[in-house]
Amino acid sequence: MMRKIRSIIICGFVLTTGIHSISFAKTAPRKSKADAGKTVYVKLKLNSDAPFKVSVAPLKYNKHLAFSFTLDDGYRSAFTCAYPLLNGGLVSPAIPDEYHSDQGGDGEKSDGLFYTNGCGKNVAFKLAVALNAGIVYDHPDNRARLSWAEVKTLYDAGWDILNHGYHHLSKHGTDYNTEVLQNIKVVQEKVGFTMTQFVVPGGEHDEGYEHIYEQDALKAGAYAVASYVGKGPAIDVNKPVDLKDMIYARNFLQSNKDSLDFKTIDRDLNRIDSLMKQPQPIWYNEFTHSVGDKNLWNLSMLYPEFKYYMTSIDKTYGAKGTDSIWMAPWQEVYEYIWLRDHIKVTSQQQGRNVVLKLEVPPIPANFRHTEISINIDTRTQFTVNNAAPLKMSNNGHNLLNIELGSI
Template sequence: MKIPQSRIKIIVFTFVLLINSVSFCFANDSDSSKSKTISFKIKLKSADEVKIKPAPLKFNKHFAYSFTLDDGYRSAYLTAFPLLNGGKISNPDKNEWKIDQGGDGTTSNGLFYSDGLGNKIPFKLALAINGGAIRDLPANRGHLSWQEIKEMYNAGWDILNHGFHHATKHGTNYLTEVTENTTSIKQNLDFTMSHFVVPGGEGDEKYYLEYEKEALNNGHFSVASYYGFGPVFKVDSKVDLDKMITARTFVQSSKDSTSFKTMDRYLKTLDSIVKQPNALWFNEFTHGTGNGNLWNLSMRFPDFKYYMTALANKYGAKGSDTIWMAPGQEVYEYIWLRDRIKVDYKQKDKEIEVTIVLPEIPKTFRNRDISLTVDTSSKFEIESSKDLKIKDDGKTTHKQILIQLK
């Protein structure tokens, strides 16, 4: 796996992009549901003037943090998933490659942020997988099984296309790698992947450009590659998502496994980014999360646990609660929908009628939620039809409304 030589250079480049306010746009929504209009009423306790608009990020969070595990290694299920979602973390467990993909054997209560509406939501990651490597045997296999992937997917983790065989060398059929993996996941898990991560390795010069082309031409909305925009995006204004190609940066353990100094440096970088006044979206990657530093491109489990726990304690439900810890696909889909809805409202004394025109939404979207910010000092209640699922904090902080579309 080719890793950027200097993380510092990438972060500097990122802030240059922020200053220049890079924007993207989106095509490829021909396979979509029909647009429609929804409406509901807000009942205020006082007749104060109210302002309503789409929130930059879901739950009106300050920043979204998306973290992806490349290659579908089993440590994702043995350690990362139970740590974040809650459950029994694997004991040390050597795989078929004689590398320990297990953890510390403890039981985790999970790591959470809140939705601001009284509910805790576990941290979720994404998995970039190769369908050709998924199997049930041997018992100490290095890759995930279909059932393990399904369990994580059902818990809200997103599955990204990483090529069917993780092929990169001369002679690779890039089109087949993209489409066979899409077919494999559809046949075994019954959903269609919509985002692609270029597999790393030895290959012809600029082979990644071939992957980018084939992925975007065959139904994928974005590609994480060697070079591109990001890994930090300003999202407080409209973001056009057209054939989005982003650059990957990695969080990895150092050779020194006796302290968490390396993780502290990553956390310090993250802290400097989220101190920016505007809403942001930050993407990062790693490979394995077991006790062994898989291929020296991974996070040892003690480092992964320290890093994720630190994020939860500082930015999650136990801390400032400013993080939206969600896979990149989930964040992408929220921003796509946010920028295409049309929100109108009319206030008459203590009653507000809100109308939202929805765009045609691609059928491959998993997430169709809308967060609205409500600027009012008055408590309020929502009145809507039974087929519209709406949550609000009108009786407490009266700042947001969440609409969950079917």
């Protein structure tokens, strides 16, 4: 286990950024398809009859670090700055907003930030947005919040949209249950999907309010809840992970008022480097709020610092570097871990011929990420002879990625 790196205080609660010691057990989400799962087979042809072993990769594409980064509250800069920086496109110039802040960036074109799927395909970095549907709107022109069209674009690009309460309410007298359920209902109506992950909103509150939010979210069908104290923000995923009603903590990043401080970002990068040096694969979770050119509410990251952070990670651990990071939002990683811990993969070899047997569990109907990565351990090359109806990619020597949603 890793020693604690540092502590931070948000809304009166202390979060620590160390690897949390967790218990391991296999669990099943509450909502599943009616079928009892399926069994599929994949035929491989080896270049020689060298010994062959197979295992499910701890993380998708067999990366060493899953890094989940969330932008809380649905600020417009998620679309105008973060999205084009990561996905490729023109970052917006200054957008003075209704809060006397700025939801724009540097106005420069980005080529995008990528890791690979281990089989030659670039995959853009993706984040999550913790959204309050009650404060999504299209006007005025200087709005600080996302529009529904922007939310849909982010979702369609693979970003995950997390439940953050309908109006971000936390004060005395808040109906927490309504905040949770109304947010699910409106996002379903507007965008067409059901949110399954909840993020407790901060702000003025009664002592212990977060525990009521946690329980109401879980009762409403959330699989996991981000709160002030819980598992993480760094979780060892080398063994099965107890995902049942998971409460997790996130590391909070913010700029120092409106003054750029790249030394602080370098310390944050050193934390990522220390996680990369751990012998076991890690799942790590961070968040901030806006990432525009002003530090909104002094709870956000200035765009130059956010850009420096993300582009440094890209150069060192993305496709341009060691290609050892999986930059994916919380829901995507959660769903991979669940699939990994419930699928059973075995193999039978006869000379150069190998048949993989995949016993696929009934996948919950509200999962959106259903790709699994299979590690191939052999001294020779291989080709896939017959995988219908599966969609997959492989690199011919040690990795096979299979889209289970295609069966």
